[in-house]
Amino acid sequence: METTKIRGLSSGVNQRGVRDFNERLLLTLLQRNGPTAGVDLAKLTNLSPQTVSIILREMEAEGLIARGTPIKGKVGKPSVPMRLADGGLLSFGCKIGRRSTVLLLADFRGTVRHQLQLSYKYPMPEPIFAFVQRGMESILEQCSAAEQQRICGVGVAVPFELWKWNELVGAPAEQFSSWKEVDFRGELAKFTSLPVDVVNDATAGCQAEHIYGRGKEFSDYAYFFVGAFIGGGIVLNHSVYQGHQGNAGSLGSLRSFGPQGESRQLIDTASIYLLEQRFVENGLNPLDLWEQPQDWSRFARFVEPWIGQTAQELAKASLSACAVIDFEAILIDGAFPEAVKHALVERTRRYLVNQDMRGLIAPRIEAGIVGGNARAIGAATNPFFGGYFMNSNIRLQNVASEPAPKSHPSKIRAW
Numbered sequence: 001m002e003t004t005k006i007r008g009l010s011s012g013v014n015q016r017g018v019r020d021f022n023e024r025l026l027l028t029l030l031q032r033n034g035p036t037a038g039v040d041l042a043k044l045t046n047l048s049p050q051t052v053s054i055i056l057r058e059m060e061a062e063g064l065i066a067r068g069t070p071i072k073g074k075v076g077k078p079s080v081p082m083r084l085a086d087g088g089l090l091s092f093g094c095k096i097g098r099r100s101t102v103l104l105l106a107d108f109r110g111t112v113r114h115q116l117q118l119s120y121k122y123p124m125p126e127p128i129f130a131f132v133q134r135g136m137e138s139i140l141e142q143c144s145a146a147e148q149q150r151i152c153g154v155g156v157a158v159p160f161e162l163w164k165w166n167e168l169v170g171a172p173a174e175q176f177s178s179w180k181e182v183d184f185r186g187e188l189a190k191f192t193s194l195p196v197d198v199v200n201d202a203t204a205g206c207q208a209e210h211i212y213g214r215g216k217e218f219s220d221y222a223y224f225f226v227g228a229f230i231g232g233g234i235v236l237n238h239s240v241y242q243g244h245q246g247n248a249g250s251l252g253s254l255r256s257f258g259p260q261g262e263s264r265q266l267i268d269t270a271s272i273y274l275l276e277q278r279f280v281e282n283g284l285n286p287l288d289l290w291e292q293p294q295d296w297s298r299f300a301r302f303v304e305p306w307i308g309q310t311a312q313e314l315a316k317a318s319l320s321a322c323a324v325i326d327f328e329a330i331l332i333d334g335a336f337p338e339a340v341k342h343a344l345v346e347r348t349r350r351y352l353v354n355q356d357m358r359g360l361i362a363p364r365i366e367a368g369i370v371g372g373n374a375r376a377i378g379a380a381t382n383p384f385f386g387g388y389f390m391n392s393n394i395r396l397q398n399v400a401s402e403p404a405p406k407s408h409p410s411k412i413r414a415w
Contacts, residue, residue, distance in 0.1 A: 020055075022045070022047060022051070022055060023055055023058075023059060024388060024389060024390045025045055025390055026041055026045070026052065026055055026056065026059070027059070027064065027065075027084070027388055027389055028389045028390040029041060029044055029045070030065065030082060030083060030084050031084060031108070031211070031389060032216065034083065035068040035081035035082065035083040036081055036082060036083075037071070037079040037080060037081045037082070038052050038053055038056055038079075038080075038082065039079060041056075041082075056082055060082070063085055063087075063088055063150070064084070064085055064088040064089065064388075065082050065083060065084060065085050065088065066082070066083055066084075066085040066086070066088075067080050067081075067082060067083075068080065068081040068082065068083050069081075084108060084109050086107065086109065086111070087107050087113075087147065087150060088107065088108060088109075088150065089107060089108040089150055089152055089384055089388060090105055090106070090107050090108075090113065090143075090147060090150045090151045090152070091105070091106060091107075091108075091151065091152055091153050091154070091155060091380040091381070091382075091383040091384060092104070092105055092136060092139075092151065092153070092154040092155065092194070092380060093105075093106055093154075093155050093157070093204075093376040093377055093378070093379035093380025093381075094132055094154065094155065094156045094157065094376065094379055095157045095158075095201060095204070095375040095376035095379055096123060096128060096156065096157065096158045096159075096162075096201070097123070097159070097201065097227060097228060097375070098122065098123060098159070098165065098227070098228040098229055098273070099119065099120065099121075099122075099228045099290060100117055100118060100119045100120065100290065101117070101118045101120075101123065101128050101131060101132070102115065102116070102117050102373065102375075102376040103115070103116045103117075103131070103132055103135040103136065103139070103376070104116070104373070104376050104377070104380065105139050105143070105151070105380075106377055106380040108381075108384045108388070108389075110208075110211065110212035110377060112373065112377065113143075113147075114139045114142060114143075115373075115376075116131075116135040116138065116139070117292075118131040119287070119290060121171075122171035122176070123162070123171075123179075124171075124175065124176075124178070125178055125179060125182050125187070129187050129188075129190075132188070133190075133191045136154075136191070136192060151194065152194075152195075152383045152384070152387060152388070153194050153195040153196065153197060153382070153383025153386065153387075154188060154192065154194050154195070154196045154197070154383065155196075155197045155198075155199065155204070155378075155379035155380050155381065155382035155383055156184050156188070156196060156197070156198045156199070156379055157199050157200070157201040157203075157204035157205075157375045157376065157378060157379035158184065158198065158199075158200070158201055159200070159201050159202075159229070159231070160200050160246075160247050160250065162179045163176055163177050163178075163179035163180045165229065184196065184198045185198065195383065195386070197379075197382035197383055197386060199242075199246065199378070199379060199382055200231075200233075200242070200246055200247060200250075201227075201231060201375045201379075202223075202225050202231025202232050202233055202249065202250075202251070202252070202375070203233040203240065203242055203246070203248075203249060203378070204374070204375045204376075204377075204378030204379045204381075204382075205223065205225040205231070205233065205333065205370070205374035205375040205378050206223040206225070206232070206233025206234070206235065206240050206249065206378065207233070207240050207378035207381050207382075208370045208373075208374040208375070208377040208378035208381065209223055209331060209333060209368045209369070209370050209374060209378075210223075210235055210240050211378075211381055212370055212377065213331075213333075213368055213369045213370040213374075214331060214366060214368060214369055215235060215331075217329075218235070218328050218329045218331075219235075219237060219238050219328065220235060220236055220237065220325065220326070220327050220328055221234075221235050221327050221328060221329040221330065221331055221363075222234050222235075222249070222251065222318070222321045222322075222325070222327050222329075222330050222331070222363075223235070223249070223330075223331045223332075223333070223368065224251055224314060224317070224330065224331070224332050224333070224334075225333055225334055225335075225368075225374060225375065226270065226271065226272060226310065226332070226333070226334030226335070226336065226344070227271070227272060227334060227335045227375075228271060228272050228273050228276070228335070229252060229267050229271045229272075229273060230251070230252045230266055230267055230270045230271045230334075231250070231251065231252045231267075232249050232250070232251030232252065233248075233249040233251075234248060234249035234251075234321075234325065234327075236325070251266065251317060251321065252265065252266050252267040252271075253265050253266070253267065254266040254317045254320055254321070255320070256268065256269045256270075256313060256316070256317070266313060266317050269309070269310075269313045270309070270310045270313035270314060270317070272289065272334070272335065272336065274306065274309075275289065275302060275303065275306045276289065278302045278306070279299075279302065282302070284299075284302075290335075294336065294337045294372070295337060296336065296337050296339075296340055297337075297339070303340065307340065307343055307344050307347055308347060310344060311344055311347035311348040311350075311351050312351050314330075314332065314344070314348045314351075315348050315351035315352040315355055316355065318330045318348070318352060318363060318365065319352070319355055319357065319360055319362075322360055322361070322362075322363050323359075323360060326361065327363050328363060328364065329363050329364040329365075329366055330348075330363045330364070330365050330366070331366050331367070331368045332344060332345050332348065332365065332366070332367060332368060333367065333368030333369075333370060333371065333374055334372070335372040336372070338371075341367055341368075342367055345365055345366065345367045348365050349365045352365060
């Protein structure tokens with residue numbers, strides 16, 4: 001592999017690095033609440049309108065925010081809501097999965113600007129990092145100089161301890177164990193000087209749903225992403241919780257049982273690879289499940305039983321999660337067509353009613369809306385929160401003061 005560097009630029013939005021505390025607060029409120037007038041931002045933050053106005057003008061000059069349509073009809077001059085600017089910040093997101101790797105460039109509004117995909121029977125480091133390098137170079141060639149200056153980092157979403165899943169992905173154990181020695185930041189540093197963040201893949205999906213999907217509707221919920229292998233994440237007090245070692249919400253490892261009562265994990269009973277196995281047993285190509293755009297309607301005689309089994313497992317797993325945390329909702333998304341997702345959610349609701357719920361409060365079962373790209377989009381959010389937004393564990397009411405304190409690593413942490 002050539003070692004041409006994809007460099008992080010020293011000018012543009014990258015130059016200032018981690019934002020001032022109050023700037024991060026205002027950006028976070030605009031991201032969370034949508035277009036908001038300066039006077040309303042002042043009320044939310046307890047900053048003076050003059051201070052808010054100065055900060056907003058500075059961020060508008062930098063291209064981070066833009067003016068919305070003036071709101072008329074109230075006393076006085078029309079108020080002008082401010083919003084996050086299209087393309088104000090950009091980041092690479094990379095999802096390394098058991099069946100494919102996705103590389104995309106997204107902005108901090110959640111819009112995907114460019115996307116590439118590499119499919120394979122099972123993942124191996126060398127071809128994947130070669131693909132990421134070529135992909136980043138290709139995407140950068142399609143970006144203007146101004147857009148390149150707004151790229152603030154690379155987020156990588158990867159399964160926890162990937163090397164332990166060789167049997168389920170059908171990979172030779174000796175070759176697959178090479179993942180154990182992989183330093184993701186080090187590998188990417190061979191061809192880019194952009195800062196790199198690494199996150200669990202299912203947690204990244206949870207981040208995407210929390211930021212750009214239905215996460216704003218709930219303060220505490222569990223999130224299941226049904227991919228080749230099922231995984232998940234959890235949100236507590238409006239914040240994605242990663243845990244001490246970044247592996248919180250490892251819902252794929254929840255206990256389940258096999259046909260003979262043997263101990264198994266949810267990953268063994270509610271994953272798409274089980275549907276792949278049915279395809280192989282019946283002489284079909286399992287890669288057909290991953291063709292884009294996805295359409296599983298012609299595979300109904302295999303998909304319907306899989307939905308039924310997966311829904312039963314998700315109903316039981318949902319209650320297991322609620323036995324630990326009193327979640328108000330369970331969000332379900334995955335790498336499948338929309339029709340399959342909604343059928344799975346509806347079936348899970350029905351099965352939940354028949355579960356033993358003594359001592360438990362049934363959660364709402366809802367569909368996520370970000371979809372199959374959630375893990376790559378979620379990976380791209382990490383650089384944004386590392387330098388420009390605030391961890392939402394910090395209360396957004398009554399946290400700002402004047403003069404504005406600088407951000408401190410022990411108080412403001414990236415998701």
